[in-house]
Amino acid sequence: MSGFIPFATGATPQARNPQRTYEKLLTASEALQLTGSGTANNIGTYQSLNTPSNNLSGIILTVGSVSVNSARYQINLRAGGSTIIVPDLHFQLTTTAYIKVRIPIKIAASTTLDIGVRSSASSGTCRVHAEGIIANSLDSPGFDNMEAVSVATGSTRPHATDIPNTDTWTDLIASTAHTYGAMLFSVGDNGSAPATGYRDEIAIGLWNGSSYDEIFTDYVNAQTSSPYVHGGNLALYEGNIPSGSKIGVKLNTASANSDNLRVGSYGFY
Secondary structure, three states: OOOOOOOOOOOOOEOOOOOOOEEEEOOOOOOEEEEOOOOOOOOOOOEEOOOOOEEEEEEEEEEEEOOOOOOOOEEEEEEEEOOOEEEEEEOOOOOOOOEEEEEEEOOOOOEEEEEEEOOOOOOOEEEEEEEEOOOOOOOOOEEEEEEEEEEEOOOEEEEOOOOOOOOOOOEOOOOOOOOOEHHHHHHHHOOOOOOOOOEEEEEEEOOOOOOEEEEEEEEEOOOOOOOOOOOOEEEEOOOOOOOOOOOEEEEOOOOOOOOOOEEEEEEOO
C-alpha cells in the first residue's frame, strides 16, 4: 500500500498516518525497580535495559510505583555507559500511580542502554518499563539530542522559578540555545502544600517582541496532600521553536491565590 493518499488528479498528496512497530527493552514482565542514592537528590545505581536490535526513533517510558508520596523523582537514560540521552526527566506520583511518556529521541541499534533515578527522598524507589519505537523510512525519525532546559537537579524539582497561580505570564526560558523541533514540559510543586485543591490549565507562550502568544496548553491538578501536584503532566509539544526564543508559562485560573507551581522544560534538536 502506498504511503501517500491522492485525493484527486494533480492534488498535493497527504502524508500517511504513522505506522509504528515496537521493541520491548526489558526482559522481565514486571517493571524494573530503580533506587535513588542514599543521599537525597543524587542519582542511584544505573540498571541495564535490553540492547535494541533495531534503530529507534523514540522510546516510551512508563514510570510509577514510587516509594514515597511526598518525594520528587528524576530519571536519566544513558547510552554507551556514559552519555545521558534523556536527562533529568521529572515526575511526581502517588505510590499506586503510573504515567507514560513518549520521548522522540534517536537510538541506534546495538546501543547499550541503562537507566537511573534521583529522588528528593533518601533511597527513594520507582519502577520503570521501556519500549522502543522502531524507526522506518516514512515516519518521523526522532531527534539527535534532548536537553534539560529549565530543570533544578539539586532539589529534584522541575525548575527553580515559581509560577504563581494568578493568570499572569512568568518568563521560563530567556533564550533557547537551539532550534527545537519539539519540547516536553513537566509540572511539579514548590515544596509547599497548596492552600486549597484546584485544577488549572497551564499555558506555554512564545514571546513575539511585546507579549506572549499562547502556543500550547496542558492541565494540572493540585491538592493539599502529597503529592501536591498529581500526575506528572509530561506534555509533549511537537512544533518548531526557533533558536533564541523567549518562552513563558502561566496558570490559567478562575480562582487566583497565593499558591505556586514549578514547570520544567526539555528541548529536542
